[in-house]
Structure formats: C-alpha cells, structure tokens
Amino acid sequence: MTQISILGCGWLGLPLAKSLIAKKRYSVNGSTTSENKLSILENAGINPFLVKLESESVSKNINSFLAKSEILIIDIPPKLRGNNDDSSRKGFVEKIQNLIPFIEKSTIKKVLFVSSTAVYGNENELITEDTIPNPETESGKQLLLTEAILLKNKNFETTILRFGGLIGEDRHPVKFLAGKENLENPDAPINLIHQNDCITIIEEIINQSKWNEVFNAVAPFHPSRQEYYTQEAKERNLVLPKFSSKKSNIKKTISSAKIENMLSFQFKLDAY
Incomplete structure (x- = not known):
C-alpha cells in the first residue's frame, strides 16, 4: 500500500484524501493547522497531523508527517497580507x-504542487503550458516562484498542477456575484474546474506516474462571464448579476488539451 502525505486537508485536500483511502491502495497522512480539525481527519481514516509552516520555521512533527510516504501533495494557498510588496510574496x-530540507531527508520521491492558472495573467490568447507565465496578481507571483523552486530541486520529481477557478456543490462564484451591478468583463471567457474533476486528475497523475510535468486543468467550457453567471443565477433562484456594457479586452482561454491527451482524461461537463 502506497502512503501519501497531503499538506493541507482543506476544501480540496480533505475530499481528495477520502477518495484515495476509498481506493484501498493508499494510506494518507493529512495535515491541518487547526487542532479542532484533527478529529475530523481521524474520523475520515486519515492519519492526522497538526502542521504549520512559517516563514522562519516548520512544526516539529513535520518529520512524522512525511515519514514513510512516497508522495507529497502540497495544497496550501499563499497567505496574503493585503498588500502587494515583496515581503508578502x-x-x-x-x-x-523551509519545508524543502525536510522533504529531501524524508522518503518522499514525488511532489505534486497545486498551483493556479493565475500565473499566466490576462493575456488575450489561448493559454497552453508553453505560454510564458506573466502573473499580474500577488498570489500568481507567489505561486510561480514556488513552482520554480520545486521544479529545480533534483532530490525529488515534481509535477505542477495549475487549476482554474474552483467550483463545487458548496462553492460557486455566482453566490458572490448575485445582485451586484456594473460587473466588469462581461464577455471574458470563464475558466473553471469542478472539485470532482480536480480529485480525479490528481488520482490519475499518481496512477499513471506523470511526474516532471506541468499541467493546466480547466474544463473545456468557456462561455462568457455574463452568459454563464446569468444562467447560473437563474437556475439557483438568485438575484441576477448586472454586467457593465463596456466590452472587455480579456480573452484569456486556458487550454487543458495536454492533460486530456496525456491522461486520456474527460471532464464531466454536466457539472458545469
């Protein structure tokens, strides 16, 4: 049985861990930064660990969290301080x-880093993995720097997984857009991915041993923001969002052709 450590058992990490355990081929060490959540992980069959990464230190039990695992999945978002300065990044x-030396001396041989298509910025083109990243947000800048650090380390193999906007049964941007007015970029295409597809893609990367790769992961479904969110609001009986009449210059469309071809993966488009 292969043991996997998941750093960050949150919105995606927790259901991912449950899905892996259900396959009965994996045991999972899972981390949380909240003591209250340790029991939730344990009840799900996950070996729970309280792990906190700081810019100056790492929790003492990091070695136990990594011990005997072959694969490490890093699924923790950048924590912004509300400003766009170098210290935040x-x-x-x-x-x-600070984490890397602990990985190097552990049994970890493979690392999967959950990143974001925010590393590409808003170029008006079809974005593939060959597109040169040009992040415009602070989060995108942090993620791109982190990707580079992991990819250049020769002590383990790293695959980078760049997700688009995350949606799921309990998470959808239309809930925050409902009733708002003068929303920008009405004709900009959406680039979203459902939680279920996220989990299946990660499992297939592991099953097929697709390491030392960079993948975009966005459903091949790109209606305009106005079309998509208006329809979603109608279906959920929410107040319709109102968009600006000003046309957008943003035409960024993320291609997931590589992941579809290399993994023989099909997105569940009815979830979108």
Whole structure:
C-alpha cells in the first residue's frame, strides 16, 4: 500500500484524501493547522497531523508527517497580507523553502504542487503550458516562484498542477456575484474546474506516474462571464448579476488539451 502525505486537508485536500483511502491502495497522512480539525481527519481514516509552516520555521512533527510516504501533495494557498510588496510574496516562498530540507531527508520521491492558472495573467490568447507565465496578481507571483523552486530541486520529481477557478456543490462564484451591478468583463471567457474533476486528475497523475510535468486543468467550457453567471443565477433562484456594457479586452482561454491527451482524461461537463 502506497502512503501519501497531503499538506493541507482543506476544501480540496480533505475530499481528495477520502477518495484515495476509498481506493484501498493508499494510506494518507493529512495535515491541518487547526487542532479542532484533527478529529475530523481521524474520523475520515486519515492519519492526522497538526502542521504549520512559517516563514522562519516548520512544526516539529513535520518529520512524522512525511515519514514513510512516497508522495507529497502540497495544497496550501499563499497567505496574503493585503498588500502587494515583496515581503508578502516572500512569506509564502520562504515557507516552502523551509519545508524543502525536510522533504529531501524524508522518503518522499514525488511532489505534486497545486498551483493556479493565475500565473499566466490576462493575456488575450489561448493559454497552453508553453505560454510564458506573466502573473499580474500577488498570489500568481507567489505561486510561480514556488513552482520554480520545486521544479529545480533534483532530490525529488515534481509535477505542477495549475487549476482554474474552483467550483463545487458548496462553492460557486455566482453566490458572490448575485445582485451586484456594473460587473466588469462581461464577455471574458470563464475558466473553471469542478472539485470532482480536480480529485480525479490528481488520482490519475499518481496512477499513471506523470511526474516532471506541468499541467493546466480547466474544463473545456468557456462561455462568457455574463452568459454563464446569468444562467447560473437563474437556475439557483438568485438575484441576477448586472454586467457593465463596456466590452472587455480579456480573452484569456486556458487550454487543458495536454492533460486530456496525456491522461486520456474527460471532464464531466454536466457539472458545469
């Protein structure tokens, strides 16, 4: 049985761990930063660990969390301080840099880093993995720097998984857009991915041993923001969002052709 450590058992990490355990081929060490959540992990069959990454230190039990695992999945978002300065960006990067020596001396041989298509910025083109990243947000800048640090390390193999906007049964951007007015970029295409597809893609990367790769993961479904969110609001009986009449210059469409071809993966489009 293969043991996997998941750093960050949150919105995606927790159901991912449950799905892996259900396959009966994996045991999972899972981390949380909340003591109250340890029992939730344990009740799900996950070996629970309280792990906190700081820019200056790492929790003492990090070695136990990594021990005997072959694969590490890193699924923790950059924590922003509300400003766009270098110290904010370095905080997340330094956390990963502090983690790396512990990975190097552990049994970990493969690392999967959950990143974001935010590393590409808003170029008006079809975006593939060959597109040169140009992040415009602070989060995108942090993630791109972290990707580079992991990819250049020769002590383990790293695959980067760049997800689009995350949606699921309990998470959808239309809930925050409902009733709002003068929303920008009405004709910009959406680039979303459902939680279930996220989990299946990660499992297939592991099953098929697709390491030392960079993948975009966005459903091949790109209606305009106005079309999509208006329809979603109608179906959920929410107040319709109102969009600006000003046309958008953003035409960024993320291609997941590589992941579809290399993994023989099909997105469940009825979930969108």
